[in-house]
Amino acid sequence: MGKRGYHHGNLREALVEACLKLIEAKGPTGFTLSEASREAGVTPAALYRHFEGRDDLIAEAARQGYEIFADLMEYAYSTGQPSSLAAFEATGRAYLAFAQKYPGHYIAMFESGVSINRTPELNAVATRAMGVLEKAAADLSQHIPEEKRPPPQMFSAHIWAMSHGVVELFARGAPGTQSPYPPDDLLETGIGVYLRGLGLVAPNS
Template identity: 80%
Template sequence: MPKKRGYHHGNLRQALVEAALGLIEAKGPTGFTLSEAAKQAGVTPAAVYRHFEGRSDLIAEAARQGYEIFADVMQYAFDSGQPSALAAFEATGRAYLAFARKYPGHYISMFESGISVNRTPELAAASARARAVMERAATELSEHIPQDKRPPAAMFSAHIWAMSHGVVELFARNSPGSQSPFPPEDLLESGIGVYLRGLGLIAPDS
């Protein structure tokens, strides 16, 4: 029987989250039960309810932690790309792919579980922090566009977020029957390039 990490180390809540992340990665967000998560954490099913009301609450906590990591990854990428606004913006797109690969359980909890980011104030705040990094990158990149022609930063960043998400879902997570002849990073970079040229943010021949 697995060691009862929660009781021995006083962190049962986190042990359950880590167990859920492994199960989510292996079986999907609806493919496991709370009993399985409890078994993985080395505790009885009844112990789970001391911390979570049900599976959705457990997944929501996994998503919240994922957004916190995601925001840190995006912020680091943005800072590393400075002082060029373009380099910083492109770095956030690449960071999206890197996060999806390194933290698949978190990624699935965040984007494929059906859990609303507004389920809890803490989850909403973590999600907003991640979005704010991309919006800041979009704002800085589009500062030289006349204000009356400048797209809203939230819309601008949402387009890139959607593009990044599409590349991840179709080509970066081994989706059956959807292998691309190009690396996902190249697909995303070229897609961002087309988008930015359309906005006049980079020269057509750059």
């Protein structure tokens, strides 16, 4: 592949795009920096002018993913208002939608082993994204009697774990884990069971 006439910012973005394609095809540890530079049409030396190593490149892909993710979560939360229940359920669906539409970013964020504490920028945007789900849980938990109310962090962690499990097991084609039900239905009914257990949804709804 011939080298392209990149400007500084465009080259950095091209390297991230190459990283995302390789992550989707080979996983976060299945490619080398030489492959990433070749995919972007530049020399490895050019890559090292922008990223210290593969984890640095993946961390930038994860940061960009969290930016998209946070925006989607905030939009989902706002579209559910003024109903705290609708807002909460919308954030769960947004999680699944993100994983399906942006698989490379999702893997970089949650399956690469790169810590969200790797850079302050990555930590800040990851915190913003997950803070939306926590806020939705805090709003909804106000409808639970105080003595039965779980902490919002626990509440949101349960839904995050359920969403992540549905994605990992059924939405990304993992071998041997086919379900007779669509991932969206699995997540929606799972959240419904959880919310009924907290008394937030009527038993017959």
